[in-house]
Amino acid sequence: MSRVVILDHPLIKHKLTFIRDRNTGSKEFRELVKEVSMLMAYEVTRDLPLVEIEIDTPVTRTKSKIISGKKLGIVPILRAGLGMVDGMLNLLPAAKVGHVGLYRDPNTLKPVEYYSKLPQDVEERDLIVLDPMLATGGSAVAAIDFLKGKNPNSIKLVTLIAAPEGIDAMERAHPDIDIYVANIDERLDDDAYIVPGLGDAGDRLFGTK
Ligand code: PRP
């Protein structure tokens, strides 16, 4: 079974309300998605291994901990995952960024792949896959199918809003992958949009509708 971690910190809940609001314009939407992603990065990296080093404070020599050279890869699913990259990079500046381009065909609702570019040493990296919406789950399942074929060290999925259907699809296809989500909403509507959701994440980020 996937571990589903709901990140319901008050700051995340507060910002998610304004992300959902239809009256929030693209500029503010982008800023809020970035801020929530940064807050999520804090929890997603909770299990990073530490090593002890020796340093000199102004007062004395002491032992203290730093993150032990873990190689991370941030992989947004295009387009909407791009909105989450900068927030993650703020906390994880040494991470490399790969891209997987998928869109959901509006008629079949099946994901169509159109682009991918990953760090050369992907096999040594722990990947954090970003997509603000997990609706039917088709896009995330396909992206993770593709990434598993590249043999990374590990994969986690980070999403802002999930439908129960998307969580179920991920658990069926990829029970080994942990999912970090700010909220699990009620359901999908007849067009497979998440209810209440936030609408079309890509369009709201980039102002394309
Ligand atoms: C959105 C979203 C996910 C996908 C979720 O992308 O960013 O990738 O839909 O739906 P699913 O779980 O049913 O697959 P979209 O296909 O609209 O492409 P875009 O990001 O380029 O707008």
Ligand code: URA
């Ligand atoms: N993709 C989106 O951007 N929003 C949804 O609600 C579902 C899929």
